[in-house]
């Protein structure tokens with residue numbers, strides 16, 4: 001790794017940092033409604049080997065990129081100035097500068113085992129690892145939460161993706177063996193134990209290898225539907241509608257908005273119920289909550305797709321305690337909570353179902369709740 005750094009940049013690195021991808025256990029499409037989320041960090045991460053530069057230039061190379069080195073002056077960074085994958089790391093440096101931090105240049109070499117575009121948040125990992133390295137290289141007084149928030153701003157404003165705050169906060173703030181219970185309104189957080197292995201369970205990730213093109217437009221449209229519904233109900237955000245108020249609110253809303261609102265409100269409630277179970281170590285009881293969350297995303301929020309629906313159905317039929325899509329939807333990955341003894345059988349069943357349906361061969365792996373961003377050496 002340090003050899004590759006030297007080959008590309010001709011200088012010696014000063015440190016190595018890592019930031020993980022994530023899966024969200026439950027609480028999907030709740031973040032931009034100022035509700036609750038419950039992600040874990042993956043063992044998969046973006047690793048960044050880095051050195052500061054005194055000439056103000058930012059040089060970027062990714063082993064998973066386009067085989068070119070981006071070279072840009074930090075002083076000239078502006079939204080639209082950097083194209084392609086390099087916009088994510090460049091956006092973080094721009095955001096730090098915009099926030100008033102004194103940042104200079106750097107040589108940054110990335111390598112990653114986070115699958116990209118699989119709903120596992122490789123983009124957030126790519127951003128957060130840069131923020132973590134810059135904090136150390138330039139002695140910036142930033143907490144893990146502040147790193148996450150800055151990175152969300154980089155993705156929103158510099159890259160131009162209107163994502164919520166969950167992905168970056170998960171990559172920055174998750175801790176080993178825990179899920180991150182976060183209120184996305186005030187960003188208050190609590191680490192909640194998630195160690196399914198202690199109960200003989202595994203969390204299986206099924207990457208469907210599909211990402212449907214309608215995703216970006218559909219995300220914007222459900223998001224604006226949520227905002228319209230909140231405005232019609234006289235609320236700041238859908239988070240402010242309590243579960244008891246749901247029937248009356250649904251009766252008041254135009255029919256096309258009612259199911260969207262039902263998803264957000266019931267999903268927030270599922271997060272709270274999941275946290276109660278995790279606090280008691282009742283990891284198996286999480287299963288039905290996962291499956292109910294998927295049904296809500298499929299039937300009410302309408303962001304699932306044939307591949308994720310089939311993965312959930314086949315996993316549960318083969319013995320998973322519960323399963324759901326994770327991430328924004330329209331493809332990406334499914335998580336399944338599985339008794340360790342049947343993990344292989346569940347995987348085989350999903351693979352066989354995909355083959356019968358003529359879908360791409362899914363990629364399967366088990367994950368444990370891992371550590372958020374930090375310095376490795």
Ligand code: ADP
Pocket residue numbers: 046062063064065084085086088110111112115116117118119120121122123124126327
């Ligand atoms: P997700 O975040 O779910 O993986 P996104 O579409 O948000 O999907 O982000 C994927 C994009 O992030 C890729 O198309 C690429 O531009 C960028 N990316 C992620 N990881 C890397 C990497 N290791 N090297 C270069 N680009 C990366």
Ligand code: MG
Pocket residue numbers: 121122123124167
């Ligand atoms: Mg992303």
